[in-house]
Amino acid sequence: MYSFRELQKARSINIDGKETRLAVLGNCATQFFSEALEGFGKLTGLNLSVYDADYNQIDEQLLNPSSEVFSFEPDQILLWLCTEILYEEYLDREFSERSHFAESYIQKLEHYWECIKRYSNASIVQLNFTEIDDKALGQYSCKVDATFVYQIRKLNFLFQESASKNSRVYPVDALAVQIDLGRDVYFNAPLYYNAKVPVAINALPFLGRAVIDVLKSIMGRIKKCLILDLDNTLWGGVIGDDGLAGIEIGALGKGHVFSNLQRWIKQLKEYGIILAVCSKNEEDIAKEPFSKHKEMILSLSDISVFVANWNDKATNIKLIQESLNIGMDSIVFLDDNPFERNLIREKFPDIEVPELPKDPSTWLGFLQRENYFDTVSYTKFGSDRTKFYQAEIERKKLGQTFETIDDYLKSLGMIGEARHFEPFWYSRIAQLTQRSNQFNLRTVRYNEDEIQRIAEDRHYITLYYTLRDKFGDHGLVSVVILEKIANDELFVDTWLMSCRVLKRGMEEFVINHMVQTASDYGFETISSEYLSTTKNQMVKDIYETMGFSRMSDHTFRLNISSFQKLKTYIQEEHKNGEK
Amino acid sequence: MEKSEIFEKMTEICRDVFEEESLVVTESMTAADIKNWDSLTHLTLVNELETTFKVAFTIDEVTGSKSLGELLNALMKHISEK
Numbered sequence: 001m002y003s004f005r006e007l008q009k010a011r012s013i014n015i016d017g018k019e020t021r022l023a024v025l026g027n028c029a030t031q032f033f034s035e036a037l038e039g040f041g042k043l044t045g046l047n048l049s050v051y052d053a054d055y056n057q058i059d060e061q062l063l064n065p066s067s068e069v070f071s072f073e074p075d076q077i078l079l080w081l082c083t084e085i086l087y088e089e090y091l092d093r094e095f096s097e098r099s100h101f102a103e104s105y106i107q108k109l110e111h112y113w114e115c116i117k118r119y120s121n122a123s124i125v126q127l128n129f130t131e132i133d134d135k136a137l138g139q140y141s142c143k144v145d146a147t148f149v150y151q152i153r154k155l156n157f158l159f160q161e162s163a164s165k166n167s168r169v170y171p172v173d174a175l176a177v178q179i180d181l182g183r184d185v186y187f188n189a190p191l192y193y194n195a196k197v198p199v200a201i202n203a204l205p206f207l208g209r210a211v212i213d214v215l216k217s218i219m220g221r222i223k224k225c226l227i228l229d230l231d232n233t234l235w236g237g238v239i240g241d242d243g244l245a246g247i248e249i250g251a252l253g254k255g256h257v258f259s260n261l262q263r264w265i266k267q268l269k270e271y272g273i274i275l276a277v278c279s280k281n282e283e284d285i286a287k288e289p290f291s292k293h294k295e296m297i298l299s300l301s302d303i304s305v306f307v308a309n310w311n312d313k314a315t316n317i318k319l320i321q322e323s324l325n326i327g328m329d330s331i332v333f334l335d336d337n338p339f340e341r342n343l344i345r346e347k348f349p350d351i352e353v354p355e356l357p358k359d360p361s362t363w364l365g366f367l368q369r370e371n372y373f374d375t376v377s378y379t380k381f382g383s384d385r386t387k388f389y390q391a392e393i394e395r396k397k398l399g400q401t402f403e404t405i406d407d408y409l410k411s412l413g414m415i416g417e418a419r420h421f422e423p424f425w426y427s428r429i430a431q432l433t434q435r436s437n438q439f440n441l442r443t444v445r446y447n448e449d450e451i452q453r454i455a456e457d458r459h460y461i462t463l464y465y466t467l468r469d470k471f472g473d474h475g476l477v478s479v480v481i482l483e484k485i486a487n488d489e490l491f492v493d494t495w496l497m498s499c500r501v502l503k504r505g506m507e508e509f510v511i512n513h514m515v516q517t518a519s520d521y522g523f524e525t526i527s528s529e530y531l532s533t534t535k536n537q538m539v540k541d542i543y544e545t546m547g548f549s550r551m552s553d554h555t556f557r558l559n560i561s562s563f564q565k566l567k568t569y570i571q572e573e574h575k576n577g578e579k
Numbered sequence: 580m581e582k583s584e585i586f587e588k589m590t591e592i593c594r595d596v597f598e599e600e601s602l603v604v605t606e607s608m609t610a611a612d613i614k615n616w617d618s619l620t621h622l623t624l625v626n627e628l629e630t631t632f633k634v635a636f637t638i639d640e641v642t643g644s645k646s647l648g649e650l651l652n653a654l655m656k657h658i659s660e661k
Binding site: 003004005008031032189190191193194195197200201202 | 595596618619622623626627630635636637638641642
């Protein structure tokens with residue numbers, strides 16, 4: 001972990017790329033914290049600017065729409081209500097009122113969130129509450145609702161409930177940081193009483209990291225795939241040597257270690273992380289534990305891509321990455337073998353390769369502390385992803401039997417459908433704006449709240465596209481947001497597409513439909529823009545390919561009346577009563 | 580650890596915290612003598628000394644030490660008690 005001084009010094013690093021503006025507001029002295037955040041952001045490659053409001057300025061700043069915080073035009077506003085101050089406020093209340101403390105405090109918090117929503121588009125980064133137990137009734141406090149420990153725990157619970165209903169709010173688990181470090185490391189009494197700084201200077205980098213993890217996720221820097229080695233990683237022993245009965249997995253002894261690791265990994269899959277296997281093995285032997293061992297937790301149906309052969313792992317990981325069509329930087333690679341780890345780090349520096357400790361029983365705790373899978377969205381659609389990728393491999397097999405790509409595309413029987421944004425899909429649409437990097441023309445990230453606002457705003461035409469074929473349903477694969485910038489002109493604010501459906505005619509289908517829609521609404525021109533990032537080079541010329549004229553290096557224009565419909569094998573779904 | 584050795588280490592820390600590479604320090608120096616010595620860098624300095632020498636200052640030592648000599652004395656006391 002970086003030291004606080006390293007973070008302070010890192011603030012002067014220059015980072016290219018889009019600036020992120022973060023305003024920090026607290027009921028305590030936040031200056032050191034803000035410095036740590038800015039430094040940590042820079043060291044993580046974020047072009048982060050932090051505005052630190054003075055000590056205890058929350059009400060003044062949030063109730064006034066022209067305050068410094070709102071004038072700063074932050075992308076995020078961080079709220080830090082430290083428990084130490086809360087505790088003093090709690091004790092200053094009448095004894096009889098203390099059992100309502102958590103409920104009244106959550107209302108205060110929600111009021112702050114409302115103010116932010118009213119006066120700004122900023123996301124809200126909210127720290128939860130570290131626990132302090134004053135042992136007023138000893139351990140009996142746990143069952144007396146007026147005690148502080150009862151109320152602070154209740155407040156954390158109410159915060160979770162309230163945040164889960166508010167898409168603008170991103171939680172930072174400060175409590176987890178304190179639990180991890182221990183209260184004595186997290187809190188330094190002289191520092192608090194001297195300067196109202198409620199976190200020890202040496203603990204600030206850990207709290208800072210938790211916040212930066214959230215900011216990274218908001219900016220779409222998230223992990224999507226976990227690639228797993230097998231022998232001595234998912235089970236103890238070597239399947240090829242020890243055989244099915246000899247490997248360690250299951251309730252007994254060291255097998256328990258690997259079972260719990262698998263339980264955790266299975267859960268990641270359920271939350272939408274793609275699992276892949278990369279093992280030096282004979283494929284049928286490597287698959288044997290998955291299909292035959294009674295105590296294996298993971299099954300073959302959990303694994304999207306299974307690669308077991310004797311090629312070097314770098315080649316195999318490249319293969320996995322290409323077949324999933326995701327960025328190297330969204331992959332975590334788990335392997336017990338330091339040689340393989342170093343090889344992959346060397347070949348693909350963007351892949352996250354945990355330096356697993358020697359003792360496998362400590363891996364799970366280690367991986368959890370490293371917090372690789374921070375995210376800012378979760379939808380129930382995630383867990384279906386494995387099936388998508390497995391169907392994708394079937395499609396590829398079919399593709400190999402056709403002479404021409406056209407024959408293949410025709411044989412898929414693809415049906416596309418377009419609809420305006422609907423509440424049911426808001427979270428999935430927001431998630432796509434946050435996760436799509438490659439086929440994303442302007443890489444504008446939206447949260448669910450903003451998607452709703454745009455959907456309801458008459459200045460926008462919103463469209464989402466779904467695609468299915470004879471192998472299955474791809475679900476929502478493309479999002480278009482058109483902004484009415486003149487009576488006769490639309491601007492493509494957002495066009496993104498899932499790379500899963502690339503080069504199947506979906507690009508053409510979307511453009512055909514987009515132009516038709518614009519024409520139906522009476523528009524004459526569509527203007528568009530490509531904003532370059534390190535990841536979206538694949539679409540830098542797409543507007544031109546689709547028939548737009550290039551106006552400048554990165555801007556394009558289409559005259560609707562001269563548009564020639566593009567060729568695609570995707571049929572449009574016709575709904576009753578709809579065109 | 581000898582006092583001179585501790586003071587040498589302390590000098591290094593002061594140069595880092597006050598961000599002045601060639602800073603020459605004496606025990607009598609106070610915030611008035613060093614440009615970047617304010618209430619916040621004072622706390623950073625205290626934390627760097629605590630972390631480097633693995634000691635913990637009391638609140639009186641943190642607030643009461645106005646000169647580098649006073650900080651050094653507090654530091655010496657804690658090191659000798661270890």
